[in-house]
Amino acid sequence: MFTSFGIYAQELFVVTEPASNAPAGSLSVRVGQSLMKNDLTDSNMYSLSPEVTWGISKNFMVRASAYLDNSVNSLDIAGAGAYVKYRFFSVDDLQSHFRMAAFGRYSWNKTPIKQEPIDLMGRNSGFEAGLVATQLLKKVAISSSVSYGQAWDNDGNDFPEFQGKSALNYTFSVGRLMHPKRYVSYKQTNINAMIELLGQTITENGRSYMDIVPSIQFIINSQARIDLAYRKQLYASMHRPVADGVFLKLEYTFFNVTK
C-alpha cells in the first residue's frame, strides 16, 4: 500500500511522506497499528509496525520498519524495510515553503502473496524509488509524490506467475492546522485534519486502485503525535482482498539524540 509517515505537523501526513525531513540528530519512534477488513477470510487483519526514524543531517533521513500481522496465524513478523529520503530543493519564505525530495525503500517480506497490489510496507519484498514535492502555505500543506515500485518473490513464497511485479504509485495529500488558532506555548495540543489519496497502477497490465484516507492528528507537547485514520477504497480494477480499515499511529520524537 506504499504508505509512509512524516515529521512536520500539517505535512506530518498519516499515510504519505512529505518532502521535509526529520530534524537532524533527532530520533523518532513510531508504532503503527491497523485493523483491516479481509474479504478472503471474512475477518479482520491486525497489523503492527514499529519503526525508528533518524535525521542524519538536515537533508538526509533514514528509517527502519518492522511489519507484524496476524494474516497467517497469530501475530507474527511479516517483513521489514528500510527507507531513505534526501531533500534536494527548498525555497522557504515566512510561513511558507516549497520542497522536493527523493526517496527509496527496500523491503523484505515472507508472507504468502494473495493480493495484486504491490505493498512494500508489509506484504511484498522489493524496492521503490520516487520523488515528492510539498508546498506549505500558512496553515495548509499540500504534497504529492510519484514513485516506481518493483516487487519480487517473497522469502519462501513466490510471486504469483500471472501478476504484474512493478507498479507506478501516486499520492496526493492535503493537511490543515485546525487548532490552535493562535499559539500560546509548546504545551498546546495541535490538531490537524488531513485527506490523502493513494493510487497505484500495475505497469504490466494497467490495473489500478485509488484509496482515500481522511485522518485527524493530535500533536501533544510539540513532541508526540497521535494519528487516527480511515482508509477507504474509491475504486479498484485488481484483486484486492484487504483494502479498507482503520489506523492508529503513535509517535514520539527525541530531539538532539545525535550530533
Add this chain to the structure above:
Amino acid sequence: MKTFNIYTIVTSLLLLMTGLTGYSQISKVDIIATGLTCSMCSNAINKQLKSLSQVSDITTDLNTNTFTVSFNNNQMVSPKVLKDAVEKAGFFVGSMVLTLEPENLKVDNYKAKIGDTSFVFMDEKKMNSAQVQYKVVDKGFVTQKEYKKLSKTYAKHGSYSSENSQMYHLIAL
C-alpha cells in the same frame, strides 16, 4: 590604490580586541525562522538552539516563529552557528537581529571585530551610539527573495557579495 572604493576603505580598517573578550558585545539575538507554521517544527528549532552550550535562554513567539536567544556571560556563538542550528532542524533563517552593547564594541570606520568575526555596518547614515539593533543581511540570514533585492542594492559594495563566512554585514534597524 585608487581601485578601492569608499566601501572598501570603510571596511578595510580596524583590528581590535582579541578573542579573549568573547562575544559579550552582543547581548541577545532575535531569529525569525522561515518555512514553518507548526509548533512541533518550532520545537525542533528550539531544541537545536538550546543544545548550544553558550545559550542560556530562549524565548519563543510561536505565532511569528521568533526565537530570542540569550547567552551565558561572555559567550556567544557566531551568527553562522545559530543559522546552522535552525537549518539542522530543517528550516531557514528569515531574519537575524543582533542586539549590540555599543559601549563594549569598538567601531572604527563602520567595521568591528569580535574574536575572529568581522561585522561591517552597511549604512553610515544611521550609525550612532544609541543604535543597538542590527539585522544581519548576508546570504542565508534573510529570505531568498530579500537576498536577491539586497544583492542588487549592494552590488557595488566591496565585501557584501564575497560570502565570507567570517564577515557579517549589518543594517541598523
